Amino acid sequence: MTADAPPELVQLLTPEGERVEHPDYDIDLTPEEVRSLYRDLVLVRRIDLEAVALQRHGELGIWASLLGQEAAQIGSGRALTDDDMAFPTYREHGVAWCRDVDPVKLLGLFRGVNHGGWDPAEHNFHLYTIVIGSQTLHAVGYAMGIQRDGGDGATIVYFGDGASSQGDVNESFVWASVFNAPIVFFCQNNQWAISEPIEKQSRIPLYRRANGFGFPGVRVDGNDVFACLAVTRQALKNAREGQGPTLIEAFTYRMGAHTTTDDPTRYRVASELEAWKLKDPIERVKAYLFKNELADQEFFDAVDAEAEKLGADLRRRCVEMPDPTPMAMFEHVYSSEHRQLDEERTAYAGYLEGFES
Amino acid sequence: MTVLTLSKALNEGMRKAMEDDSKVLIMGEDVGKLGGVFRVTDGLQKDFGEDRVIDTPLAESGIIGTAIGLALRGFRPVCEIQFDGFVFPAADQIITQLAKMPMRALGAIKLPIVVRIPCGGGIGAVEHHSESPESYFIHTAGLRVVACSNPADAYSMIQQAIQSDDPVIFFEPKRRYWEKAEVDTGSTDWWAPFDQAQVVRQGSDVTLLAYGPMVKTCLEAATAAAEEGRSMEVIDLRSLNPLDTGRVFESVRKTGRAVVVHEAPVTGGFGAELAARITEQCFYHLESPVLRVGGFSTPYPPSKLEEHYLPDLDRVLDAVDRAFGY
Ligand SMILES: Cc1ncc(C[n+]2csc(CCOP(=O)(O)OP(=O)(O)O)c2C)c(N)n1
Numbered sequence A: 001m002t003a004d005a006p007p008e009l010v011q012l013l014t015p016e017g018e019r020v021e022h023p024d025y026d027i028d029l030t031p032e033e034v035r036s037l038y039r040d041l042v043l044v045r046r047i048d049l050e051a052v053a054l055q056r057h058g059e060l061g062i063w064a065s066l067l068g069q070e071a072a073q074i075g076s077g078r079a080l081t082d083d084d085m086a087f088p089t090y091r092e093h094g095v096a097w098c099r100d101v102d103p104v105k106l107l108g109l110f111r112g113v114n115h116g117g118w119d120p121a122e123h124n125f126h127l128y129t130i131v132i133g134s135q136t137l138h139a140v141g142y143a144m145g146i147q148r149d150g151g152d153g154a155t156i157v158y159f160g161d162g163a164s165s166q167g168d169v170n171e172s173f174v175w176a177s178v179f180n181a182p183i184v185f186f187c188q189n190n191q192w193a194i195s196e197p198i199e200k201q202s203r204i205p206l207y208r209r210a211n212g213f214g215f216p217g218v219r220v221d222g223n224d225v226f227a228c229l230a231v232t233r234q235a236l237k238n239a240r241e242g243q244g245p246t247l248i249e250a251f252t253y254r255m256g257a258h259t260t261t262d263d264p265t266r267y268r269v270a271s272e273l274e275a276w277k278l279k280d281p282i283e284r285v286k287a288y289l290f291k292n293e294l295a296d297q298e299f300f301d302a303v304d305a306e307a308e309k310l311g312a313d314l315r316r317r318c319v320e321m322p323d324p325t326p327m328a329m330f331e332h333v334y335s336s337e338h339r340q341l342d343e344e345r346t347a348y349a350g351y352l353e354g355f356e357s
Numbered sequence B: 001m002t003v004l005t006l007s008k009a010l011n012e013g014m015r016k017a018m019e020d021d022s023k024v025l026i027m028g029e030d031v032g033k034l035g036g037v038f039r040v041t042d043g044l045q046k047d048f049g050e051d052r053v054i055d056t057p058l059a060e061s062g063i064i065g066t067a068i069g070l071a072l073r074g075f076r077p078v079c080e081i082q083f084d085g086f087v088f089p090a091a092d093q094i095i096t097q098l099a100k101m102p103m104r105a106l107g108a109i110k111l112p113i114v115v116r117i118p119c120g121g122g123i124g125a126v127e128h129h130s131e132s133p134e135s136y137f138i139h140t141a142g143l144r145v146v147a148c149s150n151p152a153d154a155y156s157m158i159q160q161a162i163q164s165d166d167p168v169i170f171f172e173p174k175r176r177y178w179e180k181a182e183v184d185t186g187s188t189d190w191w192a193p194f195d196q197a198q199v200v201r202q203g204s205d206v207t208l209l210a211y212g213p214m215v216k217t218c219l220e221a222a223t224a225a226a227e228e229g230r231s232m233e234v235i236d237l238r239s240l241n242p243l244d245t246g247r248v249f250e251s252v253r254k255t256g257r258a259v260v261v262h263e264a265p266v267t268g269g270f271g272a273e274l275a276a277r278i279t280e281q282c283f284y285h286l287e288s289p290v291l292r293v294g295g296f297s298t299p300y301p302p303s304k305l306e307e308h309y310l311p312d313l314d315r316v317l318d319a320v321d322r323a324f325g326y
């Protein structure tokens, strides 16, 4: 392959909902499994839309929408086994769904009631990481741990196209390669890092960077849930079997703003979004189900009703989320007592009491 | 005179610096087309082009490291770090290279680089977006560290920082970006040296020492205290390294009491440095120990709790009361 060869893209389901073959990847899904993927996609989009609405109503400080990236997240997330460990950025609400993290727990960070909200070990899903790229090194270290304690799983780490420029991410590639760590680097290239298009980060398709580090890279249609599932499954299997890391570049699109505080009209043209809407990750699965008579209207209605209920439930539970008490600030900073902090806590409690009397 | 917000004043200041000196460059994440997430560089790329206003790859160490190279080649980069919490990936380049290279070259190298950092809390943000990391840089010899608190200072100080032949860490109080005031952009007669502190309110009973976002808080506290007959002098330090000790000591010797206010945690914070210097130099004038009001010795809390973490008028007045209790 020459450096300027056109990038190859693994696709198993076209935007029109046609199943296509790929020489290296295939997937055999029962109708039930396809319906289940469809349900996942619809429900996580609904969670996301609800969160955006909650932010608009002042219930969340900010929200980072996954709109458009559902297939990349559900496909890769459903490729994980219970033993696998996932390290997300701040946008992996779909992966969180696959790891059985209660959606309301995702809201805590964005509502400003906590910095995390779930126990990573309980879900094999690490906390969200806001500092771009940091988690890639944690993930490689975790994978090195699996190598050393004889665990069964592999590790997957999520990051963005922008993150691919960070030193930490490049160091994580070196580490993973040198130690042949059981890890999958899952880069969602959603074409944008806030206002900067991918051209500001890379002159070559991102998946090709892997070659230089000594492990395989593959670009997958990030809006194709079948392909994302197949490619990630294979990469995780390779990792578990001792074949080391893989970089997966999920080629997708951030359909919404970077976050609810961003205004993408300042830096990108509307026609780009329109073009990507035709590649919607959910519509193609729906078309596939319809065409092949794997689901009827009753099924689609039921999923919609479930999404409606999930949204309403999330809304209610978000608003009901209790505010932290001021004293919570002093908790968990250290694992055991700490003189100065304890003094500050006592003094501040006394200070607050002064207002009550 | 024009009325400018603090962010627009910075923008106008940078624009002026770019017009005056073709070697001045702007670089950072999203500073070009978007004009920065706070719009501080709004319109500059449109007017000065992509060679002078550079949307960089997403890597803070890269931003500072390449700025050093550009400076070696005679340019004067003004680097934006998008949020305070993201300066740490650049800490290596700032602390090990930027701060020390000129001295290693026995003065043969100058690194006229400005690192702009929106700092502080109070905007309801998620973690790493509300930090006050000034102490790390004050602690590092070779860096000038300044903080603006109002539009006029923002306008003049950013230009002075760009003109300085030393690296300057330039803190911008993000929750004050939208504060408005009159700025005289037509003359430089009113400019004070950017390493000089300013007495922003005269008083006789106690000196409040603040910088950046806390200056406004202290001024409000002084107004409230005046109603109760207590006269507070408020000093906007503006420069944290070097420190304008002359003005600080003069004020404290007059009032006999000093309270330092900053958002950064008190532990190992700049208040400790001030307290030590004041105690050494004004010992016989002090009626009470120098007291500090600042963030707690905890990570910056989730935003629902930030009003507890951040010093406010009540906590400043409480400290003043305690100072009078000695
Ligand atoms: C170290 C660091 N620098 C800057 C930021 C501010 N920031 C938040 S998201 C973002 C862009 C990230 O782009 P990408 O990696 O493509 O992920 P996406 O948001 O598109 O999912 C930036 C610059 C940050 N969070 N961390």
Ligand SMILES: [Mg+2]
Binding pocket: A160, A161, A162, A188, A189, A190, A191, A192, A193, A194
């Ligand atoms: Mg991106």
